[in-house]
Amino acid sequence: xxxxxxxxxxxxxxxxxxxxxxxxxxxxxxxxxxxxxxxxxxxxxxxxxxxxxxxxxxxxxxxxxxxxxxxxxxxxxxxxxxxxxxxxxxxxxxxxxxxxxxxxxxxxxxxxxxxxxxxxxxxxxxxxxxxxxxxxxxxxxxxxxxxxxxxxxxxxxxxxxxxxxxxxxxxxxxxxxxxxxxxxxxxxxxxxxxxxxxxxxxxxxx
Amino acid sequence: xxxxxxxxxxxxxxxxxxxxxxxxxxxxxxxxxxxxxxxxxxxxxxxxxxxxxxxxxxxxxxxxxxxxxxxxxxxxxxxxxxxxxxxxxxxxxxxxxxxxxxxxxxxxxxxxxxxxxxxxxxxxxxxxxxxxxxxxxxxxxxxxxxxxxxxxxxxxxxxxxxxxxxxxxxxxxxxxxxxxxxxxxxxxxxxxxxxxxxxxxxxxxxxxxxxxxxxxxxxxxxxxxxxxxxxxxxxxxxxxxxxxxxxxxxxxxxxxxxxxxxxxxxxxxxxxxxxxxxxxxxxxxxxxxxxxxxxxxxxxxxxxxxxxxxxxxxxxxxxxxxxxxxxxxxxxxxxxxxxxxxxxxxxxxxxxxxxxxxxxxxxxxxxxxxxxxxxxxxxxxxxxxxxxxxxxxxxxxxxxxxxxxxxxxxxxxxxxxxxxxxxxxxxxxxxxxxxxxxxxxxxxxxxxxxxxxxxxxxxxxxxxxxxxxxxxxxxxxxxxxxxxxxxxxxxxxxxxxxxxxxxxxxxxxxxxxxxxxxxxxxxxxxxxxxxxxxxxxxxxxxxxxxxxxxxxxxxxxxxxxxxxxxxxxxxxxxxxxxxxxxxxxxxxxxxxxxxxxxxxxxxxxxxxxxxxxxxxx
Ligand SMILES: [Zn+2]
Numbered sequence: 001x002x003x004x005x006x007x008x009x010x011x012x013x014x015x016x017x018x019x020x021x022x023x024x025x026x027x028x029x030x031x032x033x034x035x036x037x038x039x040x041x042x043x044x045x046x047x048x049x050x051x052x053x054x055x056x057x058x059x060x061x062x063x064x065x066x067x068x069x070x071x072x073x074x075x076x077x078x079x080x081x082x083x084x085x086x087x088x089x090x091x092x093x094x095x096x097x098x099x100x101x102x103x104x105x106x107x108x109x110x111x112x113x114x115x116x117x118x119x120x121x122x123x124x125x126x127x128x129x130x131x132x133x134x135x136x137x138x139x140x141x142x143x144x145x146x147x148x149x150x151x152x153x154x155x156x157x158x159x160x161x162x163x164x165x166x167x168x169x170x171x172x173x174x175x176x177x178x179x180x181x182x183x184x185x186x187x188x189x190x191x192x193x194x195x196x197x198x199x200x201x202x203x204x205x206x
Numbered sequence: 207x208x209x210x211x212x213x214x215x216x217x218x219x220x221x222x223x224x225x226x227x228x229x230x231x232x233x234x235x236x237x238x239x240x241x242x243x244x245x246x247x248x249x250x251x252x253x254x255x256x257x258x259x260x261x262x263x264x265x266x267x268x269x270x271x272x273x274x275x276x277x278x279x280x281x282x283x284x285x286x287x288x289x290x291x292x293x294x295x296x297x298x299x300x301x302x303x304x305x306x307x308x309x310x311x312x313x314x315x316x317x318x319x320x321x322x323x324x325x326x327x328x329x330x331x332x333x334x335x336x337x338x339x340x341x342x343x344x345x346x347x348x349x350x351x352x353x354x355x356x357x358x359x360x361x362x363x364x365x366x367x368x369x370x371x372x373x374x375x376x377x378x379x380x381x382x383x384x385x386x387x388x389x390x391x392x393x394x395x396x397x398x399x400x401x402x403x404x405x406x407x408x409x410x411x412x413x414x415x416x417x418x419x420x421x422x423x424x425x426x427x428x429x430x431x432x433x434x435x436x437x438x439x440x441x442x443x444x445x446x447x448x449x450x451x452x453x454x455x456x457x458x459x460x461x462x463x464x465x466x467x468x469x470x471x472x473x474x475x476x477x478x479x480x481x482x483x484x485x486x487x488x489x490x491x492x493x494x495x496x497x498x499x500x501x502x503x504x505x506x507x508x509x510x511x512x513x514x515x516x517x518x519x520x521x522x523x524x525x526x527x528x529x530x531x532x533x534x535x536x537x538x539x540x541x542x543x544x545x546x547x548x549x550x551x552x553x554x555x556x557x558x559x560x561x562x563x564x565x566x567x568x569x570x571x572x573x574x575x576x577x578x579x580x581x582x583x584x585x586x587x588x589x590x591x592x593x594x595x596x597x598x599x600x601x602x603x604x605x606x607x608x609x610x611x612x613x614x615x616x617x618x619x620x621x622x623x624x625x626x627x628x629x630x631x632x633x634x635x636x637x638x639x640x641x642x643x644x645x646x647x648x649x650x651x652x653x654x655x656x657x658x659x660x661x662x663x664x665x666x667x668x669x670x671x672x673x674x675x676x677x678x679x680x681x682x683x684x685x686x687x688x689x690x691x692x693x694x695x696x697x698x699x700x701x702x703x704x705x706x707x708x709x710x711x712x713x714x715x716x717x718x719x720x721x722x723x724x725x726x727x728x729x730x731x732x733x734x735x736x737x738x739x740x741x742x743x744x745x746x747x748x749x750x751x752x753x754x755x756x757x758x759x760x761x762x763x764x765x766x767x768x769x770x771x772x773x774x775x776x777x778x779x780x781x782x783x784x785x786x787x788x789x790x791x792x793x794x795x796x797x798x799x800x801x802x803x804x805x806x807x808x809x810x811x812x813x814x815x816x817x818x819x820x821x822x823x
Contacts, residue, residue, distance in 0.1 A: 052427055059596055060625065060686045064383060064588045079625035079683055086622060 005069065015058070015077065023058070023070045026077035030084035030097060033077075040098055040165035040180070044089060051085040091161060092187070095180055102174070104181055115186050121146070125193065132204055140204065147197045150190055157187040223354045223383060223589045224344050225391075225581025228333060228371065230289040230413030230440060231548070233257050234578035235340040235355075238591060243395060243582035245575050248343045253575070255343070259335045260284040261322040267332075269339040281307035281468035283322045287442060288336075290414050291318050291329040292374075293367030295711050305446060307468040316711050330374040330713060331721060337378035355380045356585040358577050359688075360415040361387035362435030362602045364648050365660050366711040368689050373713055377721045383588050385687040388412070389419035390599055391580025392546040393428055395571060404541040405431075407530075409559050409567070410577075411522060412547035414440040418526045420533040420540065429598045432532035432621045434525040441482075441549040444515050448478035448506075451514075452493055456502050470497055485511050486551045512554045519558050526562055532621050543567040548574050598623050601684050608645040608654035617682055620650065627683040631697065638670040644680065646690070659710035663692055666704050678703050734788070741791035745779055748798055752776060760808035771801045 003010055004017040004024065011017060011024055013032060031038045034050050056062075058081060063074040087093045099106050125146050131139035160183050168176040225243070227234045232254045236245045245253045252271070259269045260276035261283045268276070277284045285308050291299055296310060296318055303310060311319035311326050319326040337357075344352045357380075359371050368385055375382035389408035403424060410417040417435040421428050452474050453465050464470040477495050484491040485508045495502040530537055543563045549555060550573050559567050571579065586592040600621045606614040607630070617628035632642050642665040649657030668676050677697040684690055694703035713721075752772065755761055761769070779794040 052424060055427065055598060056596060059598075061384070061584075061587055061596060062590075065590060075625055075683070075685060078686075079627040082623040082626050083628075086626075 015054075023063070023066075023073045023077065025073055026080050028080055029101075030080070030088055033080055033084055034088070036088075038098060038101070039169045040095055041162070041169055042088060042094065047085070047089055051081065054081050091158070091165075092184065095161065095165070095184055099177060099181055099184075102177055104177060106181060106184070115189060118189070121149075122193070125197070129197070129200055132200055137204060140201070143197055143201060147194065147201065150194050150197065154187060154190050154194060157183055157190065161187070221351065221353055222344075222348060223356065223585035224340075224352055225578055225583070225585040226337065226340055226355050226357045227388070227391075227578035227581055228289065228336065228357055228359075228374070229257055229577075230287050230415065230442065231257055232413075232574065233336050233340055234575060235344050236575075236578040236582035237344070238582045238586035238589075243579040243586075245578055246344050246347045248339075249346050255336065255339050256286075257289065257336050258284060258286045259288065259332045261325065265323070265325075267327075267335040269335045277307075277472050278469065281472050282309075284308065285320055285322070285327075285332050287414055288320075288329050288332045290438070290442070291320075292333065293364065293370040293711055294318060294329075305449075307471065316709070317713055317717075328713065328721075330370050330718075331377055333371070333374035334377035334721075337374055337380060341378060341380060353379065353381055354383050354585075356384045356386055356581045356588065357382055358388045358391050358581045359385050360410075360412070360435060360437055361389050361417040361419050361433040361599075362415065362437050363688070364437075364603055364658055365688070365690050366658070366709070367437070368687060369709070369712050372687070372689070373718045373721075376718055379722075382687075384584060385689070386581055386584045386597070387417070387419065387430075387433065387599055387688075388577045389417045389433070389544075389546060390421070390428065390430055390597055391584060392544055392576045393419075393421050393580070394583045394595065394597065395576045395580035396544055396568060405533075405535065405539055406542045406544060407526075407540050407563055408544045408546060409522070409526070409550065410435075410546035411549040411555060412440050413549070414438070414442050416440060416522050416525065418522070418529045420529055420535065426594045427596050427598060429623070430600045431534070432529045433600055433602050434529040434532065435602070436521065436525060439518070439521055440547070443518050444482060444549070444552075445475060445479055447514055447518070448482060448493065449475055452478055452495070452502070452504065455504055456495070459502060460500055464497075470495075473497060481506055482511070483551075486553060508553070515552070515554065519552075519555055522555075523558065523562060537563060540565065544576075545569050546573050546576055599686070599688070600624060601626060601688055603648040603658075604650055605660075605682060605684065605690065606647055606649075606654075606657070608647060612654050614647060614649075614652060614654050614657060618684060622684075624684050624688060625686055627681060629679060629681050632665065632676075632678045632680055633674050634668060634671070634676045635673055637672050639673070639676075640668050640670065641666055642668065642676075642678065646682070646692070660690065661707055661709045663694075664706040664708070665694055666706060668696075668703075734786075737788040738786055738791070741788040741795070742783060745783055745791055745795055748795055749776065749779065752798070752802060755802075755805055755809060758809055758812065760805060760812045763808045763812075764805060768801075768804055772798070772805065775801045 002025070004020060004022065006022040007017060007020040009017060009019040013027060014024065015026065016023055027033050034054070036042070055078070058074055058077045060071065060074050060078060063071045087097050096106050128139040128142050128146065132143060161180065164176050164180045164183065167173060168180070222237065224246070225236045234245050234254060236243050247253050248255065248270070255270040256274040258273035258277055259267055260273040260280060262268050273284060277286060290302060295316055299318065309321045311321050317328050319328060320332060341352055355375060357371055357375055359368055371385060372382050389410045392408050392410065393406055406421050406423060408419045408421065415435065415437050416439040417433065419433040420431045422431055449471070457463050464474065474495055477493050481491050481493045485506065490505065490507045493504045493506055530540070540563055543559060543565050545556065545559065545567045556567060583592060583595070584597065587595055601618060601624050602620060604616050604620045605618040606616040609615045617630065618626050632644065634642065644663040644665070645654060646660045646663065647654050647657035648660050651657050665678055668678070678694055679697050680692060680694045682690060682692055692707070694705050695701070696703050775794070775798040779798050782790045782794045785791070
């Protein structure tokens with residue numbers, strides 16, 4: 001337990017000292033900072049309200065006439081708040097954050113590591129992409145079809161993630177987290193394909 | 207006055223915070239009146255200070271209208287559009303330098319050195335002179351010192367450009383409490399939060415830069431969702447386009463190439479700007495120039511003008527579309543559009559904006575004043591006078607570090623709400639390595655060489671140990687001004703890691719300090735010069751009085767010695783007159799006063815006598 005830098009009163013992880021009301025050194029933990037339990041499913045409206053309310057309380061614009069120490073804490077706290085809001089409102093970034101905090105290694109998903117069940121489809125897709133880049137627009141319909149299929153796969157992955165999020169939130173089951181990591185890797189791979197096809201289709205249409 | 211009669215407002219007296227729009231073409235200073243922001247006029251009543259700085263014959267920098275006047279008489283000693291040079295290296299600006307009448311020193315590298323007469327100035331020093339002018343206008347208006355300001359910058363300004371603006375403020379003797387993005391300031395000035403909720407696009411086409419920002423309004427919070435722009439696109443480009451046409455015309459018609467004649471170019475530039483501005487209200491006008499007895503006139507219709515500038519207007523559209531996309535919105539979700547910057551007076555620009563956003567843009571506020579007014583609102587927020595509004599802005603460019611093979615690893619993505627931060631842990635690659643060099647860049651490209659180099663951080667004095675054992679945590683934090691702060695910590699010891707920062711562009715802290723000292727010296731010199739002038743004026747008065755007294759009969763009443771004492775004192779005062787020493791001048795004035803005491807007495811008596819003579823008793 002830390003003591004207030006200003007009055008020395010013991011603190012219980014609150015942003016402000018309950019006794020002298022001075023701003024305290026902020027915790028770097030996104031969930032604790034926002035006063036949330038570490039859950040994978042979050043209510044986005046509630047998150048947004050917390051973000052706005054804390055911005056009003058912590059923003060450096062509000063601390064210009066305060067002591068250098070409080071100004072520094074305000075800057076650090078607002079940076080953590082903004083970082084936390086950016087990460088926690090996005091379900092993929094949020095899941096990655098929780099995995100990392102729970103000690104899972106989430107290295108970069110490498111494009112060479114094609115999920116085995118997608119091997120054949122990706123091979124076909126690359127051929128079609130090559131043709132399109134080579135100026136052969138007859139590959140367009142095939143690509144559009146593949147695009148729709150991959151988007152559907154991405155939605156499927158998101159649905160699976162929601163299920164796993166709920167399971168982890170109710171049971172705290174680490175197996176669920178391990179599975180989340182697998183789905184995230186697959187989703188990331190699909191996401192890259194989707195944006196690549198999107199880019200090529202837009203380029204050939206222009 | 208006795209303290210009894212002083213009104214106690216219950217809080218300590220605070221210095222006023224002003225809002226400054228430091229523009230490419232014009233600059234303004236504003237403040238928050240009781241309820242609304244107001245632009246502060248100069249002592250002559252003008253609201254606009256031209257962003258022009260000139261080195262006078264006496265070796266003083268002058269800004270504003272005086273500088274603008276000298277653009278015609280002394281173009282080679284005059285700088286305009288200096289904002290385009292802020293935070294740039296010499297190699298960045300080769301193209302536009304051809305159009306400028308001033309030269310830059312060949313030694314320019316990380317910071318441009320502008321040559322005026324036999325002196326050189328950096329862009330922040332030139333900008334500081336404009337700021338000094340605005341500061342002094344505000345001080346004259348309030349009758350009190352002004353030392354704190356909010357200054358606006360284009361939203362798309364990078365770190366070096368922001369730092370250069372902050373440096374300019376410091377050199378001018380202003381504490382820059384915040385740099386605010388121009389489109390965001392405009393949204394604040396419009397008070398659009400009165401409608402409480404909604405999404406607003408701000409289209410800002412100024413003299414030299416273009417910005418587009420999309421904001422979400424929520425109960426007094428102005429949350430920028432995305433921003434985009436081009437720091438090299440503005441009304442100047444339109445002027446240059448028309449200028450080139452006029453130069454070609456005069457070359458054929460007069461058989462004379464005016465492009466190296468700076469005086470003629472400045473006259474021609476004024477002529478094309480006038481024509482451009484007229485075409486916003488009339489369908490046809492002319493570019494007219496009279497120069498050394500020769501006349502040039504070209505008719506210009508709005509239709510042709512619009513054809514000419516269409517490529518420039520079109521260049522603003524892609525950033526707008528990208529911005530809408532980055533905000534995660536469709537164009538239908540944008541409720542309102544605000545126009546900012548003098549160039550948005552052009553009907554074609556308004557049409558293009560209306561067509562793209564499918565909404566009639568707001569133009570109620572003067573597009574040249576709206577940014578300064580917004581800066582004043584932000585100044586009041588920082589001063590604690592306005593508490594129901596809050597700006598949440600974003601960083602316009604991604605921040606990354608160079609990794610193996612020159613590839614950029616992004617740490618903070620563009621459009622992240624600021625302050626924003628990222629932490630990276632660095633280690634050593636070989637045994638006993640004492641230094642780790644971190645190259646920080648800004649931009650969206652994959653390779654570091656295609657991004658803007660920001661600075662190199664050298665982590666120094668790392669304890670020698672086997673490769674990969676050192677663990678140094680580096681925290682990158684972009685503050686609310688959009689400026690990067692870097693701190694480093696040795697994870698093993700918990701101690702602060704020493705490091706050296708080499709900014710790629712811009713002034714070092716030491717250079718800024720030296721410039722501040724120099725400007726204080728200059729202010730001291732100015733003060734001294736004024737004291738000398740005041741003493742000289744006083745000397746003039748007494749010398750003239752002595753001359754007049756020689757015709758008075760009182761002069762004849764003095765004896766020879768009294769007269770020669772006066773002559774001696776007059777001569778001594780004349781000698782001291784040009785000595786640049788106000789104390790010496792004053793001492794001689796006192797002496798002359800003493801030796802003319804008898805004379806003054808005599809004159810008084812003479813006057814009384816003659817008055818009595820003329821009066822019948
Ligand atoms: Zn306390």
